[in-house]
Amino acid sequence: MKLIAKSEHCSGCGACKLVCGLTNFGQVNPAMAALSIHGRFPAPGVYEIRLCDQCGVCAEACPVEAIEEENGIFLVDTDACITCGECVDACPHGVMFEHARLDAPIKCTLCKACAAVCPRDALVIAED
Amino acid sequence: MLPGYAGTILRIDLTQDKIAKQPLPAEMAHSFIGGRGFVAKTLFDELPPQADPLGPENLFIAASGPMSGHFMPASGKTHFGCKSPATGGYGDSNLGGHFGPSLKYAGYDMLILTGRAPQASLLVIEDERIALKPAGDLWGMGSIATEARLKAELGDAYQILTIGPAGENGVVYACITHDFGRQAGRVGIGAVLGSKNIKAIAVKGTGSIPVADPKAALTEGLNAFQAIRTKPGFTGWTPEGTAGITDWINRVGAFPTRNFQTSYWDQHTQINGAAILRELKITDKGCYCCPTPCGKYGKARTGLGDVYVEGPEFETISLLGSNCLIGEISEIAYANYVCDELGLDTISAGVVCSWAIECYEKGLLDRETIGRDVQFGDLASVVHLLECISRREGIGDLLAHGVKTAAQKVGQGSEAFAIHVKGLEWSGYECRNAPGMMLAYMTSDIGAHHARAWVLGHDLAGSSGSVHDLIASKGKRERLPKSEVTGRAANVIASQHLRPLFDLLGICRLQFMELGFEVEHYERLFAVITGNPLSWDDMLAVSEKVWHLTRSISARELQGFGRAWDYPPERFMAEPIPDGPNEGHCISRAEIDILLDEYYDLRGWDRNGLPTAATLERCGLKAVARTMATWACHGDG
Incomplete structure (x- = not known):
């Protein structure tokens, strides 16, 4: 199972970010989202979605093995995390985020909420 | 804590460079809900009567509402208010985009600017940090060019309002631009911002908005996003x-x-x-x-x-x-x-x-x-x-x-x-x-x-x-x-x-x-977000109250305000449409008077178009009725 971005469908509304924070942290706070949307304006006038493809580079970078794979999904063990930021720096897509109110970085859990809400079908789940 | 709201009003006296953060009064939230309601209430209470719209005494207000920034369809509106330089009366205008939600994530339901910055300035709000920065190098730039430059300098996460040369030069229909193409276009709100020497406002918010029932808010929000796809x-x-x-x-x-x-x-x-x-x-x-x-x-x-x-x-x-x-x-x-x-x-x-x-x-x-x-x-x-x-x-x-x-x-x-x-x-x-x-x-x-x-x-x-x-x-x-x-x-x-x-x-x-899209969705979402199960009719009653209030503000600000202000241009009463589906039709002054008489009567205004004291009191605006009496500009009857 994979989360796939179709940036050409995106209209930049950000509902995906809001539902991400609400689903994973119970907070109305898009700064707690594990994906990002970038508008390229005024030119060329397109949106770019950046999201986690579960590549596992974060786990390789973690010095305390606080990121582990479960069924193809890399999850952060918030108790084991030492908040060193190595994974955030290492993420090739720039989609591990730090937030001042959280002790561990924010990472996609493949909860599928963003795909469920996206009104443009710019985020879709592809089964293996 | 007021679920739904950020909970704070941010006030900046630009002349003195003084910043004040005031808890959002629960009574204000209850009585005026937010957005346009907050704008009208604040203008009535705080605008010095007869103020020059482009003088430092005018207010520039940006207000979100209790549903702004929440997980529901289209929660991105921000309402702006001022005494209008176009009309001299009550003025408001709104825009979509992302500004209002970001202001709430930064912690503020409403921003009120008073006075006038001593130099061309950029207002930067990043959560609790507020800074007024010189912006002389931006003055004269276009709205879109200004936003592009600020995005590059401050970062993508900032949501930005800008004015263009029209706002700087006091054009009475100058707008505010945001997100490379969204405008609060009407009433000259951009000229009011320009008169305060503010070229742009940039906001970045990383906080959370309290919500009464987070689980229900998630469920109802998902339901709403699914339901709208069926329309x-x-x-x-x-x-x-x-x-x-x-x-x-x-x-x-x-x-x-x-x-x-x-x-x-x-x-x-x-x-x-x-x-x-x-x-x-x-x-x-x-x-x-x-x-x-x-x-x-x-x-x-x-x-x-x-x-x-x-x-x-x-x-x-x-x-x-x-x-x-x-x-x-x-x-x-x-x-x-x-x-x-x-x-x-x-x-x-x-x-x-x-x-x-x-x-x-x-x-x-x-x-x-x-x-x-x-x-x-x-x-x-x-x-x-x-x-x-x-x-x-x-x-x-x-x-x-x-x-x-x-x-x-x-x-x-x-x-x-x-x-x-x-x-x-x-x-x-x-x-x-x-x-x-x-x-x-x-x-x-x-x-x-x-x-x-x-x-x-x-x-x-x-x-x-x-x-x-x-x-x-x-x-x-x-x-x-x-x-x-x-x-x-x-x-x-x-x-x-x-x-x-x-x-x-x-x-x-x-x-x-x-x-x-059905009313029931909005009622349910409002209840789970705010914890206040107002019915749609309850909310409409507040909307009616605000209508009488905005009319009262114009009556206070414009000498002799009343019925004469409500007539359409002469062309519509004198020139029949020359072609097309409505060829030959126009509307007479007598017909205009029928429209106005019926309207004023149903509104509870006198035939000069002013809310009567009884109407104001019926809608919970007793204090407004008293104030209007002192200005001798409430309706008879």
């Missing part, structure tokens, strides 16, 4: 957005053309929604959490150059397009871009330009005064006027005051075709045979704007359905009978409570109005 308009209305109504508007003879000389134009298919998709569009561009993005961002290629621009939406098509007789969508988009960059409201600018061109045709303004020949249908003429206006050069200094004042100065009968109410230029719907909509324009609290009430479907098609229903209806152009004027007021009043209710909540009304 026929989701796939039927969204692709063309507001421009999709162009063909229907023309079919029923309500398309302002040639400075409202007529109401039908057979070139409409060159400038409709389909033309945008065919010739301009790159991407749909959505406001915050919007499932039905009406924004169409594209590239226009014209003889004057190629530009990237959001739009044109319907109002711009109407006022810069048909009303100026610009019959190519790319050329309308170019004029749209020029207005955006200069910081001009496309509605007012379109009306002002078309009035000036008609004056030139009639010999009331000459070539020397205008600076060149100008004619309908010529993009270069319109662009020349827009540039003069924004810099107040030559004819632009006259036109910068708006069509009402310009016509008073030019005289010679030009007032008859200066299309405005209360000094605010008329938006995109011709109503000589649409008496309900005519009444809506006449009594709109900010002047001639459609946002407060829109009953054109009822007037011209007997429909109370959604806009998508109208667009999807089959039919062809046919001669329409003369509309009955009696019995129109109740429908207009209902619309004046309904549409502005969304401005209290801080969300977009288009999903409701255009697609028919």
